[in-house]
Amino acid sequence: xxxxxxxxxxxxxxxxxxxxxxxxxxxxxxxxxxxxxxxxxxxxxxxxxxxxxxxxxxxxxxxxxxxxxxxxxxxxxxxxxxxxxxxxxxxxxxxxxxxxxxxxxxxxxxxxx
Amino acid sequence: xxxxxxxxxxxxxxxxxxxxxxxxxxxxxxxxxxxxxxxxxxxxxxxxxxxxxxxxxxxxxxxxxxxxxxxxxxxxxxxxxxxxxxxxxxxxxxxxxxxxxxxxxxxxxxxxxxxxx
Numbered sequence: 001x002x003x004x005x006x007x008x009x010x011x012x013x014x015x016x017x018x019x020x021x022x023x024x025x026x027x028x029x030x031x032x033x034x035x036x037x038x039x040x041x042x043x044x045x046x047x048x049x050x051x052x053x054x055x056x057x058x059x060x061x062x063x064x065x066x067x068x069x070x071x072x073x074x075x076x077x078x079x080x081x082x083x084x085x086x087x088x089x090x091x092x093x094x095x096x097x098x099x100x101x102x103x104x105x106x107x108x109x110x111x112x113x
Numbered sequence: 114x115x116x117x118x119x120x121x122x123x124x125x126x127x128x129x130x131x132x133x134x135x136x137x138x139x140x141x142x143x144x145x146x147x148x149x150x151x152x153x154x155x156x157x158x159x160x161x162x163x164x165x166x167x168x169x170x171x172x173x174x175x176x177x178x179x180x181x182x183x184x185x186x187x188x189x190x191x192x193x194x195x196x197x198x199x200x201x202x203x204x205x206x207x208x209x210x211x212x213x214x215x216x217x218x219x220x221x222x223x224x225x226x227x228x229x230x
Contacts, residue, residue: 031216042117042204042220043158056217089156095216100146100208102218104158 002027004105006092012111018080021108025073025094032069033102034077035091043091049075079110087112116140117207119221126228132192134224136205139186142166144210147181147188148218153201161203164188195228202226 005024013019025032030051035043046065048056051072060067064083069075079086089109093102118137126132138147149161162179169181176196180189192199202223208216 033216033218035218040222042206042222043218044220045217048216091158093158093218101148101160101163102216103160104150106155106157109156 004092004094004103006090006105006108008108009106010109010111012113013082014113015084016081018078019082019110020079021077021090021092021110023075023077023092023105025075025092026103029094029096029103030072031095031097032075033093033095034067034075035093035104037089037091037107039088046077082110082112084112086110116219117205117221119205119224121224122222123225123227126195126226128197128228128230129194132195132199132226132228134190134192134203134205134226136188136190136221137186138188138205138207140207140209142209142211146208146210148206148208149179149188149190150204150206150220151201152204152223158204162190192226195226197228197230200226200228 007022032049034046036046037043047060047067049069052069067077089107091104091107093104095102116139145166147164151159151161164181171180176193178191202225204223205221206218208218
């Protein structure tokens, strides 16, 4: 069974440029999560989807970050415009109906110059 | 307030030594889950173990074991006979069962384990 797929794995951009990350969850998993992981820290939840509905986006900086999961399967996280402080790893995870265990993708490492 | 505390920043051991990672959590919920994840240099978080708040039975799974004590709010994790491939950052995480928080993982800062041959 395929795991959570994320792309790209690495992205280098200049500040003020837009960037997008893509995630495809494990087949059949209806819950999808985006996490931000700063260097030397644990991941922090940005947004959680139940199917196509964003049920927890309280930690998402909505002035520059946006996310979508239009068909309730794959998802895109966007930053526009990127700032230097956005340099981090962006992790996607998914879980089944019980939401008891989350399985993570390899992450996208963003560097903003 | 931080809900998951991993006081150990880094632990270095020689291969075949045992490694115990400490985790202390804070919650008012009576129903919750505790997790350990491993993050090797490749970056992917790998699920290791899960424990719910109603089951304090400690178990062993291969070289992994855990000690869950609600009285001290601790969920410690041990790797027996460590190997070089165990070198990674290990995260303890908490998921509370209240409606708003269910499914939201709250991670500790992680403990870097370095196993040398």
